[in-house]
Amino acid sequence: MSDQPTYTIADVARLAGVSVSTVSRILNGKHDVAPATRDRVQQIIAEIGFKPHAQAQRLRAGKTRNLALLFPLKSPGNIPYNPLEVDFILGAAAAAAEKDFLFSLITTPVTKQSLLNLYRSAQIDGLVLMQVYAHDWRADLLRNNNCPFVMIGRCDDNTGLNFIDIDFESAVQTAFDHLVGLGHRKIAFLGQPAEMRKHGWGPATHAWQGYERALATHSLAPLYRETGSQRREIIDSTLELLDEQPDLTAIVSVHEFAPLSVIQALKKRGRNVPDDCSLIAIMNERIGELSSPPMTHVDFPAHAMGYEAVQMLIRRLEGDPASPEHIMIPPRLIIRNSTAPLG
Amino acid sequence: MSDQPTYTIADVARLAGVSVSTVSRILNGKHDVAPATRDRVQQIIAEIGFKPHAQAQRLRAGKTRNLALLFPLKSPGNIPYNPLEVDFILGAAAAAAEKDFLFSLITTPVTKQSLLNLYRSAQIDGLVLMQVYAHDWRADLLRNNNCPFVMIGRCDDNTGLNFIDIDFESAVQTAFDHLVGLGHRKIAFLGQPAEMRKHGWGPATHAWQGYERALATHSLAPLYRETGSQRREIIDSTLELLDEQPDLTAIVSVHEFAPLSVIQALKKRGRNVPDDCSLIAIMNERIGELSSPPMTHVDFPAHAMGYEAVQMLIRRLEGDPASPEHIMIPPRLIIRNSTAPLG
């Protein structure tokens, strides 16, 4: 708090020659106040720059108006966080600010205890979970204890849970549809590490299901690598794919940054995008613009998701009695210059 | 707050058959409590999973234990935020968590009023400012009103202010020293837009001073472009530089992402990095690894800066009476594969 004199509602009351109750009524826009009184009090308030003490209001109200985002410092498989995650954060922060909630970031690893304590000690009213697993102890714990929260991502069993998630399965399918529509048949798929699927990490699982569906739908021959996002891994996997199937004409990647590295790998083999190989990814628009050529991609609207998630959380907190909300983002194909018709 | 029954200190007192005061003493680790009493009470606390109500504690204490980072949604010149800024955020969040402060992100534009109100309404105890200008009304306002804050960046007049900043001037100088040491003489400089310098934006100003110093130190001929960070702008500027001075053998850039685009521009003219042109930037290590080849760069340790900034803020809040702290990060050259000896 600043060192300048800070006023209380009692000061205002005294200066205006009214009672605290009256000032409180005015602060809260109640109607049963004489206009003259209201004017006088508001005059004083403006004069001394009084602002009600938020902590006190909230103690009284039994709410904190604090929301938090549980931010995973490392993604599963130790992928360092990427720009996508900033977008989640900023979207969430924007939605919170709009409704006058303070929005905090929790980056320390949580335990059962520390998670529950956030609620028990009234540090927050609710929180947003990211990097959700098919079986996620955090979701189970919070659900069992009736702690308000929403997820970016989803579990296997979402009974009673609120979430917003990308429809990765359809996203991958959409990418393949686009390529097949351009005449491609020999299409390689770069997915997340198989290990992540086994751990039940949503994006990995759903993307893989999308891949299987795409293979079936279009009767394509399997051709894929499951790999991490490091530059080195992406490059190696791409080269392997080229060795395995030198005739491949297109690549689908689910990695946020991968295309930059895929392009490099292709160059090594003397291939240019999109003339000698089409390339499409699931990524954020901002990243898509960075690469050269700009990437055709299925959008990953992280900012909007963070924003929506917090709105959903606030709805839930304000007692909107609606049953759990499950929001699934449909894929949105953005065509740039990294894909071209075959031939 | 969760819907589960939530206990108060009075519940604990009742269950343990002692007074509220006693429980409070135990919670606060006071020593004048009979061991037997202490044990019994702690037993109860553990049993029911009681956690003191943070809001109430803080109201009582007159502190919020909330810190905030004023996050600029757009950099000056409308550069969209970049990964560096995530690092600031995460570093700051980590430091706050360590000291048990809640850390919030404020992304809405602030006015004089809203800024002061954060303190007046006891939403926060202090804040971190980013994107600081040479003459920054926010810093002036907060200083005049004795509101605790620290800056990432600095003003022209830092009397009474706390900050941590990169020494951009030395950073640029270091980059030039490295290149000159490798035998380069025809070195181009890619700086921030001149407009930003005129607006007194720190990094732009100090980087430019570093450039001027480097020219003088090594008696180099001026060769530069001042440009925005968009892919298009960087590419165009690079091509212009190549046209102006086809013999240039090295480029220094202060743009976070630029190297990716500079490399592309060079390729267009049939030049490879580092064989046909050396390239060095001021950037975060994570970004440096992304490019191909990995970039030689002067490190921009954003995470550490965010971390330090919050530590400094907390020191200030906890009444460490030290005079204002001015921390300047010395340049740290990280040699990778984008620079090579001339010839």
Added chain:
DNA sequence: TTGAAAGCGATACCAC
């Protein structure tokens, strides 16, 4: 060593 009670700054119920 322990307990009673005042108070942090606001809100809301109940009289007048």
Added chain:
DNA sequence: GTGGTATCGCTTTCAA
């Protein structure tokens, strides 16, 4: 319309 007062959950004198 307005004011008095209990209350939110906790900490801290002050007495006992």
